[in-house]
Amino acid sequence: MRDAKELLETIHIDVEELTESLRFEYQHSTNFAMNPNAFSRTNDTGEWLMSCCPNHAESTASFGISKDPPYHCNCFFCGYLGTVDKIIEIGLGLDDGEGIKLLLSTFVIEENRAPIDIEAIIANGREPLRIPNLDEAILESFRNSRDSDTWTHDVAMAYLLRERGLSLNTISTYEIGVDTVNNCIVFPQRTRTGDLRFLQKRRVGSNYSGAKFINDGSPIKKDILFGxxxxxxxxxxxxxxxxxxxxxxxxxxxxxxxxxxxxxxxxxxxxxxxxxxxxxxxxxxxxxxxxxxxxxxxxxxxxxxxxxxxxxxxxxxxxxxxxxxxxxxxxxxxxxxxxxxxxxxxxxxxxxx
Ligand SMILES: [Zn+2]
The missing domain is CATH 3.40.1360.10 (Dna Topoisomerase Vi A Subunit; Chain: A, domain 2)
Structure with missing residues (x-):
């Protein structure tokens, strides 16, 4: 099993796109209050993409990600030295080992040398690069939710059948269920090979506060195509x-x-x-x-x-x-x-x- 650093040597990452995404994701993370400028105020030096450090509050860009493999990171203000996968973990509050998975599944553009099969690494469960899947049993509970709350279930189904014109066959082919507790229609989102990666939940009706869609499960989504x-x-x-x-x-x-x-x-x-x-x-x-x-x-x-x-x-x-x-x-x-x-x-x- 190759480690993260060895993998990073072989892949090509668009560091600008990565920093932009990190800035966006960071704004929605719990760490945001600590350093609202993290990954912003970018400045391209040619070899490094500079931005504000995610390790502390600052308003000038002291933190750089190297634009070349293996994408070293360092901050000349706090002295932080690290790899890009660790920065993803720090920035987004992910667990140890999750950063490289997010990186591989989302930001890799092409492989520079001997091809690595990113899908196989992710899918075959070769630790520590496995993206966690959701338990299939959770779908069962949403498909059978009529038993616990018939009214909410039937209102949600009526929306799909009457307002959207979908048939029961279509609804069951795509395993659509109802989360009666949160009053949501549940769309299971699977990987190409069928693993249950996350659930997209759509609020029913227009009388709710907050977002129309709520997602449950892994934040890694950019390889998913519904269906x-x-x-x-x-x-x-x-x-x-x-x-x-x-x-x-x-x-x-x-x-x-x-x-x-x-x-x-x-x-x-x-x-x-x-x-x-x-x-x-x-x-x-x-x-x-x-x-x-x-x-x-x-x-x-x-x-x-x-x-x-x-x-x-x-x-x-x-x-x-x-x-x-x-x-x-x-x-x-x-x-x-x-x-x-x-x-x-x-x-x-x-x-x-
Ligand atoms: Zn720093």
């Missing part, structure tokens, strides 16, 4: 799926499934590099991009198109036949989801770039 495990299972079967539609939300992916179109959801409008890798590993060769029909969706789609094209996928774009429909679920309810024109993205790019 991909169903496609991955068929990879070495005669029913292998080579083409998928890429949409934003689980409900959009489920809507497409319901009209017989294979789809996966980004869980947002940004396609991450590890999601790109997961698509390749699942045997996908061609994608039809269908992010939301709004400004943010179109921007995300343009970005995703660029990366998919660069990674060698055949890329098409799905055209919204009705401009009033903003996502796949709207089109499902309008009876149009399986009637959308598909346009080659290469052609579109030739016109608009």
């Amino acid at each position: 991909l495990h169903h496609i991955n299972k068929l990879r070495s079967s005669p029913h292998r799926i080579r083409k998928v539609r890429i949409v934003e939300s689980p409900i959009d992916a489920m809507s497409n499934y319901q009209v017989g179109i294979a789809a996966v959801a980004l869980n947002g409008r940004i396609l991450f590099r590890n999601q790109l890798q997961a698509l390749q590993l699942a045997g996908i060769e061609s994608v039809d991009l269908m992010l939301d029909n709004d400004k943010a969706g179109r921007e995300g789609q343009k970005e995703a198109l660029y990366w998919l094209d660069k990674a060698g996928f055949i890329v098409n774009e799905v055209v919204y036949p009705n401009p009033l429909c903003k996502d796949s679920n709207d089109l499902l309810r309008a009876g149009l989801l399986d009637k959308c024109p598909i346009v080659s993205a290469n052609l579109l790019r030739g016109l608009s770039y």
Whole structure:
């Protein structure tokens, strides 16, 4: 088993992107009050990306992360010397050994030397690089929650069935349950190989305080595409799926499934590099991009198109036949989801770039 430092020597990390993400995550961590400037006020010296140190409060950037492997970190104010995985643990309050996992699953761009199989390291449970999965039993409790609170359960299900037009078959295929205690619909988020990584919970109705979505489980999400495990299972079967539609939300992916179109959801409008890798590993060769029909969706789609094209996928774009429909679920309810024109993205790019 190679240790973290040895792994860091072999991979390429975009330190700027990493620092930016750490700054963002740090703002939502419990350590935030200690040093609100951590990872901010960046300054690129060429070899180092400087920012404010996460170990103490400061307002000038004394802390640097080396832009070259193995990504040493040091602070010329407090004298801290360390590795980038440890800084992730300190910054985000993670347990020992969690930093390297987050780094590998989220920030690695490419391997510089002998390829390392990041997925295998993460998935095969070779300690200490295993990302913890959730216990499958938790899904059982949400699927059976009608027994404990029939009213809350049925209101949540009615939302999916009536307001969203999903069928019971679709709902059960994607193992959707109800958290009656928090009044949430529960979308299980699995890795490509089917491990239960986290639960996305969506509040029912509009009469609640706080966030619309709550997540339970691992904070490592950038390799997850909702629905991909169903496609991955068929990879070495005669029913292998080579083409998928890429949409934003689980409900959009489920809507497409319901009209017989294979789809996966980004869980947002940004396609991450590890999601790109997961698509390749699942045997996908061609994608039809269908992010939301709004400004943010179109921007995300343009970005995703660029990366998919660069990674060698055949890329098409799905055209919204009705401009009033903003996502796949709207089109499902309008009876149009399986009637959308598909346009080659290469052609579109030739016109608009
Ligand atoms: Zn320092």
